[in-house]
Amino acid sequence: NAGVTQTPKFQVLKTGQSMTLQCAQDMNHNSMYWYRQDPGMGLRLIYYSASEGTTDKGEVPNGYNVSRLNKREFSLRLESAAPSQTSVYFCASLSGELFFGEGSRLTVL
């Protein structure tokens, strides 16, 4: 049972480039989340999806878009990356408590 799987684990981008972070869960959970983790700031919610076909903004949605492709998959897209988006990104799914992926470390130069 893989749980929550994120790809890629590491990525370096130049300012203005675009990319998509992929997330998939095999636990049949309805709700999925994208967080970013920055030193001293804990985890901040970017977007979440309460169920397939729905998405909502979290605390820090600017510069990001999401797609809930199906019940398993929830992707996060950066259309024009900025250095301020250098962070570690975590995907999670919910069943009582959150189950997290291992994270995607993104550096924007």
Place this chain on the structure above:
Amino acid sequence: AQSVAQPEDQVNVAEGNPLTVKCTYSVSGNPYLFWYVQYPNRGLQFLLKYITGDNLVKGSYGFEAEFNKSQTSFHLKKPSALVSDSALYFCAVRDDNFNKFYFGSGTKLNVKP
């Protein structure tokens, strides 16, 4: 609005001594409180939660947490710390209306041999 505060950036404790990691919360409605642990370069792992019932909640790896409604606190405790407990610990509150979680800034626990 829901929020969580972890007043200590870092907690240092000697192996074998008891440890406490502090958390206070602010919620509208019933508090649903969680503790997670993060080891270096890993995702967060669930430790324990308080939904209702006994104020003392027991979780994984010998950890427990005490819910105190009057002080709006949910401190994480362990009677005897291990070096392997060294990690980053996050307190979180769940907004039950929207199933959104709000995390504290994290506390780094250092357990020295």
